[in-house]
Amino acid sequence: MTTSQTKVVERVDLGILIDLLADSGYDVIGPTKQDQTIVYRPISAIDDLPIGWTDVQDGGSYRLVRRDDSALFGYVVGPHSWKSYLFPPRSVLLTIENVDGELIFTPPDAPDRRYAFIGIRACELAAIAIQDRVFLGSGQVDTTYANNRAGLFTVGVNCAVAGGTCFCASMKTGPRCLAGYDLVLTEVLDESTHHFVFEAGSDAGGEVLHQLPGRDATEADFARVAAIVDDTAAHMGRSMDTRRVREDIYTNRDSAHWDRVAERCLSCANCTLVCPTCFCSTTEDTASLDAALGQRERRWDSCFTLDFSGLHGHPVRETPTARYRQWLTHKLATWQDQFDSIGCVGCGRCITWCPVGIDITHEVAAIRTRSEVPA
Amino acid sequence: MSKPKLAVWKFASCDGCQLSLLDCEDELLDIVGAIDIAYFPEATRAELPGPYDVSLVEGSVTTPHDAARIQEIRKLSGTLITIGACATAGGIQALRNWADVDDFLSIVYAHPEYLDTLETSTPIADHVPVDFELRGCPISKVQLIEVISAFVQKRKPNVPGHSVCVECKLRGTSCVMVASAIPCLGPVTQAGCGAICPAFDRGCYGCFGPAESPNVIALGDWWKSLGIEDDDLVRALRTFNSYAPEFKEASATYER
Numbered sequence A: 001m002t003t004s005q006t007k008v009v010e011r012v013d014l015g016i017l018i019d020l021l022a023d024s025g026y027d028v029i030g031p032t033k034q035d036q037t038i039v040y041r042p043i044s045a046i047d048d049l050p051i052g053w054t055d056v057q058d059g060g061s062y063r064l065v066r067r068d069d070s071a072l073f074g075y076v077v078g079p080h081s082w083k084s085y086l087f088p089p090r091s092v093l094l095t096i097e098n099v100d101g102e103l104i105f106t107p108p109d110a111p112d113r114r115y116a117f118i119g120i121r122a123c124e125l126a127a128i129a130i131q132d133r134v135f136l137g138s139g140q141v142d143t144t145y146a147n148n149r150a151g152l153f154t155v156g157v158n159c160a161v162a163g164g165t166c167f168c169a170s171m172k173t174g175p176r177c178l179a180g181y182d183l184v185l186t187e188v189l190d191e192s193t194h195h196f197v198f199e200a201g202s203d204a205g206g207e208v209l210h211q212l213p214g215r216d217a218t219e220a221d222f223a224r225v226a227a228i229v230d231d232t233a234a235h236m237g238r239s240m241d242t243r244r245v246r247e248d249i250y251t252n253r254d255s256a257h258w259d260r261v262a263e264r265c266l267s268c269a270n271c272t273l274v275c276p277t278c279f280c281s282t283t284e285d286t287a288s289l290d291a292a293l294g295q296r297e298r299r300w301d302s303c304f305t306l307d308f309s310g311l312h313g314h315p316v317r318e319t320p321t322a323r324y325r326q327w328l329t330h331k332l333a334t335w336q337d338q339f340d341s342i343g344c345v346g347c348g349r350c351i352t353w354c355p356v357g358i359d360i361t362h363e364v365a366a367i368r369t370r371s372e373v374p375a
Numbered sequence B: 001m002s003k004p005k006l007a008v009w010k011f012a013s014c015d016g017c018q019l020s021l022l023d024c025e026d027e028l029l030d031i032v033g034a035i036d037i038a039y040f041p042e043a044t045r046a047e048l049p050g051p052y053d054v055s056l057v058e059g060s061v062t063t064p065h066d067a068a069r070i071q072e073i074r075k076l077s078g079t080l081i082t083i084g085a086c087a088t089a090g091g092i093q094a095l096r097n098w099a100d101v102d103d104f105l106s107i108v109y110a111h112p113e114y115l116d117t118l119e120t121s122t123p124i125a126d127h128v129p130v131d132f133e134l135r136g137c138p139i140s141k142v143q144l145i146e147v148i149s150a151f152v153q154k155r156k157p158n159v160p161g162h163s164v165c166v167e168c169k170l171r172g173t174s175c176v177m178v179a180s181a182i183p184c185l186g187p188v189t190q191a192g193c194g195a196i197c198p199a200f201d202r203g204c205y206g207c208f209g210p211a212e213s214p215n216v217i218a219l220g221d222w223w224k225s226l227g228i229e230d231d232d233l234v235r236a237l238r239t240f241n242s243y244a245p246e247f248k249e250a251s252a253t254y255e256r
């Protein structure tokens, strides 16, 4: 099969990409405007994208507003993350049949589909790499995740704008897609041009790219791409200093600031559920009234619920202070001990979608003030 | 093994929660297959005498007669489960707890002297020990079936105490408070409804009462930043579950 490594594709030809993927049997998922937000849903044409929209984000606030152009990717990440597809909110783990007193356990069949994610951002590719380590890389393969992940095709987007709560630059995960994509595009849009500079990241990506109409990319095209992502990196809404963050959090376990956050925190769990790396779940067993049929289901859970730390009928982390500290400490410190990386990619979702605007970048800065980072 | 006997009792309420049981059309045959409905005046005239293995109690206590009756029902019942905002928090009628009942009586009834009523509307658990409280105004029939199944199968029901926000996120609904500045009680309200209101672009009204660890004052502070006045906060907290301790205390702090 012939492949292409780079290509410049005109705006009018971009729809072919979706058709190619759909014709190859992928379930194509991409950003689309639904009511007041941009979410990830099945898409079938370019017109399904949020053309000409952008998002204005801050702690506890998200507003869609019109851009003064027709950019296809002129916004950042919204309330959904791709984990809804790879690690769904609910999944059946087992069905249990009681046949004359004998219990028959049946795991669900592997789904007969492959996903293509269009418009996945650098921070989100980094988040999938983190969940890969959690679900596939720690010696025990999670079947549900592995089945959904199998055959995944990703079309990354290098961000041309940064959101008000984005801080990928300081987490070194973006705004340029670094790894994990089959294709990556950069949208180039001005008075005279509207095209996409593509690069392939895998053989599968190269094969698709070869079938797209367009010209080879030049040095000038790549210089333009570099200028776009550099500008985005220079306009991050937030930042976090990650040097010694693990040590600082451990040292400041008893900081009074944990209580101050807890006074504002609602224990509502939104931050964890929107986070693209948070992976916690619980299992629920149910049975029909006649006990002939049972089911074990996994559903998203959160370190902010009481049941989550329930041992022998009592929560270990009873106070909001203990729960917020658990969350932030896991994200930035114990995650490193567990998985050799920080658990945060700087997407900003937990800040935007916290109903009271609690901000991980502010809180970690306040908590570590007692142990200043050496210059 | 004989089937457990179920009784359904009504106190001050609108009957909506009992109707949720009748509304379990598809599951009703399974329910009747697993338990004997021994006393349920709303559904059947047949009455089997007590004791009952499990009683579902709807409604709040608002009269001296009911205050005595719940004691008798407790004695007749093995497991006692309260259903709905009236039984678990006093219901809408608990608004009388902030007013003078005699004022209402003289306005509403031609002959208030015939009435024998209490100053307050109180949840069942204020009067007798309750084994399980199922929230909601009305309750969710899915949760009701789960509670009945769990009782029959002698296991803990899957009725989480976490916030409505969790249900928003499970169903993929975008937050209306963050995206549209619509005041929402979801972060301090217990899940169970399936986050219906946010799915229809409304804020949560708090039908299921306080969640397991509600920080109502912090949410109130945020509402104020959205331009909501103290009076409106009092009204928002004093609806179906006004007398639930966390809503009651928070609403008092906003009252001038």
Ligand code: SF4
Pocket: A271, A274, A275, A276, A277, A278, A331, A343, A344, A345, A346, A347, A348, A349, A350, A351, A360
């Ligand atoms: S912790 Fe917050 S900023 Fe970091 S990855 Fe999760 S949601 Fe994004």
Ligand code: SF4
Pocket: A076, A077, A121, A122, A123, A124, A159, A161, A162, A163, A166, A167, A168, A169, A173, A174, A175, A176, A232, A346, A347, A348
């Ligand atoms: S955090 Fe970075 S990569 Fe993610 S959406 Fe924002 S700018 Fe793009």
Ligand code: SF4
Pocket: A264, A265, A266, A267, A268, A269, A270, A271, A272, A304, A353, A354, A355, A356, A357, A358
């Ligand atoms: S930090 Fe915000 S989103 Fe997270 S539990 Fe607390 S209030 Fe909810």
Ligand code: SF4
Pocket: A268, A270, A355, B164, B165, B166, B168, B169, B174, B175, B176, B177, B178, B184, B185, B186, B187, B195, B198, B203, B204
């Ligand atoms: S809409 Fe309400 S219930 Fe849903 S996430 Fe937002 S605050 Fe929570």
